[in-house]
Amino acid sequence: MRRYLISGNWKMNTTRATGVELVKALAAGCEGDESVDVLVFPPAPYLIPILDAVKGTSIQVGAQNAYFEEPGAYTGEVGLEMLQDIGCETLLVGHSERRHVFGETDELLNRKVKVALDKGFRVVLCVGELLSERQDDRTNEVLDTQMAGGLKDVTAEQLGQVVIAYEPVWAIGTGHTASPEQADAAHANIRGWLATNYSTDAAEAMQILYGGSVKADNAAELLGQPNVDGALVGGASLKASAFLPIIQAGIAATKG
Ligand code: PEP
Numbered sequence: 001m002r003r004y005l006i007s008g009n010w011k012m013n014t015t016r017a018t019g020v021e022l023v024k025a026l027a028a029g030c031e032g033d034e035s036v037d038v039l040v041f042p043p044a045p046y047l048i049p050i051l052d053a054v055k056g057t058s059i060q061v062g063a064q065n066a067y068f069e070e071p072g073a074y075t076g077e078v079g080l081e082m083l084q085d086i087g088c089e090t091l092l093v094g095h096s097e098r099r100h101v102f103g104e105t106d107e108l109l110n111r112k113v114k115v116a117l118d119k120g121f122r123v124v125l126c127v128g129e130l131l132s133e134r135q136d137d138r139t140n141e142v143l144d145t146q147m148a149g150g151l152k153d154v155t156a157e158q159l160g161q162v163v164i165a166y167e168p169v170w171a172i173g174t175g176h177t178a179s180p181e182q183a184d185a186a187h188a189n190i191r192g193w194l195a196t197n198y199s200t201d202a203a204e205a206m207q208i209l210y211g212g213s214v215k216a217d218n219a220a221e222l223l224g225q226p227n228v229d230g231a232l233v234g235g236a237s238l239k240a241s242a243f244l245p246i247i248q249a250g251i252a253a254t255k256g
Contacts, residue, residue, distance in 0.1 A: 008232075210231055
């Protein structure tokens with residue numbers, strides 16, 4: 001059975017103090033029940049204090065972004081070696097804000113995915129359609145293209161280190177959550193793509209998270225869908241009082 005993964009993308013939010021306080025509250029709230037995995041993506045400058053704060057707890061920490069080149073003349077970028085150096089080996093790739101605000105293409109994202117996997121990182125690859133693409137009935141086509149682009153040349157063995165996050169762009173930060181049926185259908189399509197392009201076993205093993213306005217009051221229904229294995233949460237991951245109930249919904253879904 002696939003484990004649930006409840007993850008929080010803090011984006012460009014928190015201070016060092018509020019981030020540490022948040023992660024400590026999450027660790028305390030999760031103590032005693034590790035039946036779901038919990039992962040946070042703090043801003044880069046706070047990775048070290050957050051990694052320190054989670055030592056000895058079950059909370060996992062990933063980076064929101066990194067550059068794929070070896071150390072050198074790349075002003076402003078954070079290298080994968082630097083993340084490894086501080087003990088951070090999970091990388092978020094392809095978030096809608098990286099694609100649409102920073103113009104990252106499938107080709108560039110694939111370089112990040114490939115180099116990160118080659119270096120031993122776990123990669124959480126985000127895919128998702130725009131509202132106009134859904135309205136044009138192109139959701140599955142867009143997801144297939146982003147899967148093929150992002151995972152180009154990723155081996156079957158490396159795929160075990162990949163998590164997919166389905167995040168419809170129209171649902172991110174908007175309060176408009178995909179319905180449980182819409183989420184499950186998109187996840188089933190992603191699983192189908194993996195079965196066709198890798199294997200049925202690989203498709204069955206893949207953790208596929210849903211992201212897009214997940215909150216305490218819709219988490220249980222979304223996480224109850226057969227193809228939904230967790231959540232990638234933005235706004236509601238910034239307060240322990242909002243995020244812990246989503247983790248609890250994951251624990252309840254695990255226990256059926
Ligand atoms: C996100 O940033 O990945 C996200 C899903 O944000 P929100 O939960 O705020 O919609």
